[in-house]
Amino acid sequence: MIDFEKRLKSLKERRQGSRERAIYESMDSVTANSAVLRGVDVRKSESFESLNEVNGVKYTIGAMAPVESQSTKISIDEGNRVADSLIRSLQNNGESVTKRLQGSVALDVHIKGHSDVDMLIVVTNPVNVELPKVSPNGYSPSTDPRSLVNIARDVRVKSEKILPEKFPAAKVDAKGNKSISLEGGSLKRKVDIVPAIWFDSTSYQRSGQEYDRGIKIYHKEDHELILNYPFTHIKKVNDRDTRFSGNLKCVIRLMKNMIADMPDYKKRIAKKLSSYDLAAIAFHMNEDLNVPQYMRLSLVEKTRSHLSLLNNSKAYRDTLNVPDGSRKIFDTDDKSEALGILTSEITDLAKAIYNELKPYNVGYDSSVILSKSVF
Incomplete structure (x- = not known):
């Protein structure tokens, strides 16, 4: 089971730094020492933190959002x-x-x-x-x-x-x-x-x-x-992200945050997929990225399904190029191993969110996440 309280804390610190760091960067040392001891938090509250939703939804929406x-x-x-x-x-x-x-x-x-x-x-x-x-x-x-x-x-x-x-x-x-x-x-x-x-x-x-x-x-x-060809890559990703209302970059950030929150023994393998590779993986989701902004939670299930397809079909994933066309995404065996870990983690995320939304249900029903609106 995913500890979403812990995930939200780590997400906050990645995005804004630790509470202590933020204090010492904004005050003189004497005032900062006092503020730290009193438990003061000067970091801004972000929109995902104030959502009237379960913690799994807050974490996911926050993990998709751009840094300030x-x-x-x-x-x-x-x-x-x-x-x-x-x-x-x-x-x-x-x-x-x-x-x-x-x-x-x-x-x-x-x-x-x-x-x-x-x-x-x-x-x-x-x-x-x-x-x-x-x-x-x-x-x-x-x-x-x-x-x-x-x-x-x-x-x-x-x-x-x-x-x-x-x-x-x-x-x-x-x-x-x-x-x-x-x-x-x-x-x-x-x-x-x-x-x-x-x-x-x-x-x-x-x-x-x-x-x-x-x-x-x-x-x-x-x-x-x-x-x-870094500028070709940027242009291709930006164009597709614009076409799908920012959802491509949401998926890239989500996968990157999931890897960042993995335990070290998994992270060492999962990081064989670079940020460039993750962008390429999300790029090939194509029309699955076509969801309204208020239904971005559905991107979790769509990403899970896409990763599962890649993980289960070597023949398919071996056809996929990076956006600039310069090479295959999965050009080394260790990237396939990394894909397996990432697929498992996104699957666990989808199931954990489902269990928070439907705590008395047994199993996993993808339609719950696919149809969930978040405002």
Whole structure:
């Protein structure tokens, strides 16, 4: 049986931080100490907390909801602050670079109030052009004698030197192969800096739309460039989410929160499905996402049914690509194992909500959740 009181507490802390943290961030230390001892809670009450519903419904609606916009803005602002400072120094050191936001914060499917933010630092000149070129005369030859991979490496090496100088009080971790992370000091959020170069696909050469443009991320250990299409992913997910009135992102956040609330022995396996993979899984729910806002609880049953289908039919799940079409969702065996755990957890959630709504009934009747309105 799911302890929804405990789940609501953990959900609140993910979204707004602990009660103690919120107090110490809003008061001087003497006043804060007194407030903590008196049990004061300065965190805002969110709409899901005031629902006149059982705790399972409150938790689910809260788990689907976006993080408060002001908290998201702080994450983006901190990412931009670090990136802008780094870019100025890189430009002074002979590198031509720009920035882009990617990841869960860019899509607004993050589930933590104090969420990490991913900032791409992208080489602007030269660029990698997919052949054959759509317009052979559309690009000038590079005047930089370095190879593209060496340019990306140099941006990485210089960034590792610059960031500790610009943010001396922060902890800078350069051990990651794809990113350099910063946290602490003056930073209100953890920021991941990801050096990359542009990849001008033939689709981008034809359309001129950035969502068709690829990036190649520099991998430090392997000294190679790895192709991604983060802006295509964002565009595809945003378009489908708009089509279904925000329900796609609701399902993504729900699955992410379910994994976050798993015991560690399950979470270690379930996290083999990245946020990117979870977005892809929800993306393929298609018309099952077409429910009115006041019936979003039904997305629990629709998600359970979709995951069960994927879990039980390897032939079907092996046909599914991520939204940008660059690879299969289930491209490793451990993702299938993770799917099994996630399916079980969502099934338990549906049954636990049903038992709260119909405490005297035996078994599980999906129509109860499918027809439940929440205002």
